[in-house]
Amino acid sequence: MERSTIVRVHDGLHARPATRFVKLAKGFESDIELIKMDKSVSAKSSVKLMLLGVKENEEVTVRATGADEIEAIEALIGYLEDPHAGTADEASAEARAAESAAPVKSTVASADTIIPGTRKIRGVAASEGFAIGPAFGFFPAEIKQENRLLSQDEISAEAGRLTQAFATVQRRMDASLAATDLAESDRGIIAALKDIACDDELTRAAEALVKDGMDAVSAVIGATSRIAADFASMDDPYLNARADDVNAVGRQICLALLGQDDANLDAIPSGAILIADDIGAWDLARAPLNRIAGVICGHGGATSHVAIIARAHGIPAALGLGPSIHDLQEVKTIALDGNSGDVFPDPDQSTADRFHAQIGAEETERQALKAYKNIIPKRADGTIIEIAANLGSLEEIETAQEAGAMGVGLFRTELLFMRHIHLPSEDLQTETYMKLATAFAPDPVIVRTLDIGGDKPISGIDFPDEENPFLGWRGIRMCLDRPDVFKPQLRALLRAAVHGNIKVMLPMVSDIGEVRATRRLIDECAAELVVEGKDHRQFDLGVMVETPAAVMIAPMLAKEVAFFSIGTNDLTQYIMAADRLNPTVAKLNDVTHPAVMAAIELTTKAGVDAGIMVGMCGEAAGRVDLIPAFVKMGLTELSMSPSSIQRAKKCVSELALG
Numbered sequence: 029m030e031r032s033t034i035v036r037v038h039d040g041l042h043a044r045p046a047t048r049f050v051k052l053a054k055g056f057e058s059d060i061e062l063i064k065m066d067k068s069v070s071a072k073s074s075v076k077l078m079l080l081g082v083k084e085n086e087e088v089t090v091r092a093t094g095a096d097e098i099e100a101i102e103a104l105i106g107y108l109e110d111p112h113a114g115t116a117d118e119a120s121a122e123a124r125a126a127e128s129a130a131p132v133k134s135t136v137a138s139a140d141t142i143i144p145g146t147r148k149i150r151g152v153a154a155s156e157g158f159a160i161g162p163a164f165g166f167f168p169a170e171i172k173q174e175n176r177l178l179s180q181d182e183i184s185a186e187a188g189r190l191t192q193a194f195a196t197v198q199r200r201m202d203a204s205l206a207a208t209d210l211a212e213s214d215r216g217i218i219a220a221l222k223d224i225a226c227d228d229e230l231t232r233a234a235e236a237l238v239k240d241g242m243d244a245v246s247a248v249i250g251a252t253s254r255i256a257a258d259f260a261s262m263d264d265p266y267l268n269a270r271a272d273d274v275n276a277v278g279r280q281i282c283l284a285l286l287g288q289d290d291a292n293l294d295a296i297p298s299g300a301i302l303i304a305d306d307i308g309a310w311d312l313a314r315a316p317l318n319r320i321a322g323v324i325c326g327h328g329g330a331t332s333h334v335a336i337i338a339r340a341h342g343i344p345a346a347l348g349l350g351p352s353i354h355d356l357q358e359v360k361t362i363a364l365d366g367n368s369g370d371v372f373p374d375p376d377q378s379t380a381d382r383f384h385a386q387i388g389a390e391e392t393e394r395q396a397l398k399a400y401k402n403i404i405p406k407r408a409d410g411t412i413i414e415i416a417a418n419l420g421s422l423e424e425i426e427t428a429q430e431a432g433a434m435g436v437g438l439f440r441t442e443l444l445f446m447r448h449i450h451l452p453s454e455d456l457q458t459e460t461y462m463k464l465a466t467a468f469a470p471d472p473v474i475v476r477t478l479d480i481g482g483d484k485p486i487s488g489i490d491f492p493d494e495e496n497p498f499l500g501w502r503g504i505r506m507c508l509d510r511p512d513v514f515k516p517q518l519r520a521l522l523r524a525a526v527h528g529n530i531k532v533m534l535p536m537v538s539d540i541g542e543v544r545a546t547r548r549l550i551d552e553c554a555a556e557l558v559v560e561g562k563d564h565r566q567f568d569l570g571v572m573v574e575t576p577a578a579v580m581i582a583p584m585l586a587k588e589v590a591f592f593s594i595g596t597n598d599l600t601q602y603i604m605a606a607d608r609l610n611p612t613v614a615k616l617n618d619v620t621h622p623a624v625m626a627a628i629e630l631t632t633k634a635g636v637d638a639g640i641m642v643g644m645c646g647e648a649a650g651r652v653d654l655i656p657a658f659v660k661m662g663l664t665e666l667s668m669s670p671s672s673i674q675r676a677k678k679c680v681s682e683l684a685l686g
């Protein structure tokens with residue numbers, strides 16, 4: 029019996045949703061296959077399922093044969109049609125999300141290139157920060173295939189040994205998962221490794237090789253390297269990185285077969301830089317992480333589990349150095365710049381001094397600024413100056429809260445649209461905005477409606493070729509032309525507003541008609557929600573002031589909206605007619621130019637005169653050299669990257685004092 033459906037599982041059958049699907053399938057005794065195009069795999073193997081690469085909105089068929097086939101098909105089709113299937117409360121799903129939102133600045137620099145003279149090796153910048161310390165090489169002996177041919181009467185004992193080895197590794201992983209001091213993000217990663225260790229596809233492939241007369245170690249290496257190669261060839265960086273995981277699990281099984289304990293990092297001295305060719309997430313998650321000052325690896329990239337663990341623990345890391353990692357085995361001291369991926373083996377005195385100074389200065393400032401986390405900065409007259417965070421995804425909430433953000437001054441919704449192969453549904457958007465609002469309630473969360481244009485297209489919207497995309501069909505212009513895209517976002521915002529203090533702002537406004545047209549759409553959405561009986565609440569509507577036109581009509585706009593937020597990034601480029609992405613005109617793209625500062629002042633005055641809040645969410649809002657001027661002009665909200673929050677709070681507080 030079989031049934032076809034369109035997969036609605038958010039992001040497709042990746043990682044966690046795949047393993048949950050398998051768990052569900054294993055609960056039925058029927059043989060179950062999942063078929064995509066002309067390819068069919070067992071629905072009881074998460075490895076196979078992931079390799080099938082089923083994406084959201086693709087058509088698949090579930091085929092079941094057995095006594096409980098009707099129930100199986102019903103349950104599995106239901107799962108596939110549920111957008112949130114497999115994602116609830118799963119740490120590894122969070123880990124995956126953290127990966128895609130990871131603040132990695134550069135992708136690959138040229139790995140494996142020693143720059144002569146400077147003694148600098150460049151890898152992938154995988155976790156930011158500076159580190160310098162003694163090198164600690166971790167190069168466990170490679171386990172080689174024995175390629176021993178078994179005689180017929182050895183086969184069954186060898187198969188038994190193999191089963192035992194799988195069980196041992198699964199037990200070790202269970203023990204690690206049971207540890208109470210394991211960080212949640214690391215727990216998710218170990219759980220994902222355990223899924224691989226328990227996978228039918230892997231066990232069956234290794235068993236088949238043993239049955240053919242291959243020794244168990246060679247069989248495990250053969251099976252894992254084949255599966256790893258499949259992952260490595262997928263057209264998806266996340267799945268590519270899983271190849272390292274499969275190899276790491278294979279190594280553990282081989283060690284269990286050989287009766288060896290894995291080499292571990294217990295001996296790493298405090299402040300050391302760990303150097304490895306291919307450290308597994310399993311090794312790193314169990315290591316004394318508080319002693320590790322930095323990580324350098326021959327393998328891996330920004331989305332590998334090692335990178336995620338390093339980022340989660342604030343350990344600078346450069347990965348993917350390639351074979352040149354072996355040149356570092358004899359090195360005594362390493363300086364590592366996790367922002368650029370640069371590694372300096374045995375740095376000369378001036379490089380070492382530079383690193384020590386950088387680390388020292390960063391640490392001293394970080395410690396001193398912590399005192400400002402919970403401060404509510406006020407102007408001399410007692411008016412609160414809200415220091416809020418600019419966010420692009422839910423994964424950044426914790427960092428913003430830890431920094432002491434007094435709400436969100438700009439939630440860029442573009443990432444939500446760009447992350448998916450299709451436009452995000454109203455329900456998915458509602459859930460996202462709701463989580464955001466709940467996390468910061470009662471503080472305000474200002475969500476910016478979709479600000480996308482020809483320079484940053486997304487699937488689901490066809491952008492015309494434009495000579496000047498920055499002057500073209502972007503932001504509110506596109507949204508008003510596409511109510512099929514805009515209305516679900518407005519409906520989602522109305523629904524989410526029930527759960528917190530949501531405010532909404534429109535990007536790229538240059539005409540009052542754009543505000544009025546949006547209001548009409550909001551009313552239309554609210555009326556629909558009433559008819560549908562869906563809970564919702566009206567929100568404050570504001571505009572970003574980022575076009576010269578908006579500045580010129582600011583007094584009129586101020587009468588129509590609840591607040592202004594000045595977008596200095598765009599405002600500067602439009603006032604100065606200097607492309608914000610063009611380095612040749614970077615000198616002109618200067619927010620401190622009197623023309624831009626005058627535009628900010630005009631806008632603020634218009635807002636203050638009309639009695640509405642005026643904030644700023646462009647990069648300039650976090651500049652301590654400009655904050656005094658902005659506060660003096662009358663701005664009462666400054667929204668910035670979380671890393672600037674405590675410095676800004678200090679600046680405003682000192683202003684009031686002096």
Ligand code: PEP
Nearest residue numbers: 574595596597598645646
């Ligand atoms: C701005 O233009 O200042 C702004 C905050 O928006 P973005 O940088 O996303 O265009």
Ligand code: MG
Nearest residue numbers: 574595597598
């Ligand atoms: Mg802008």
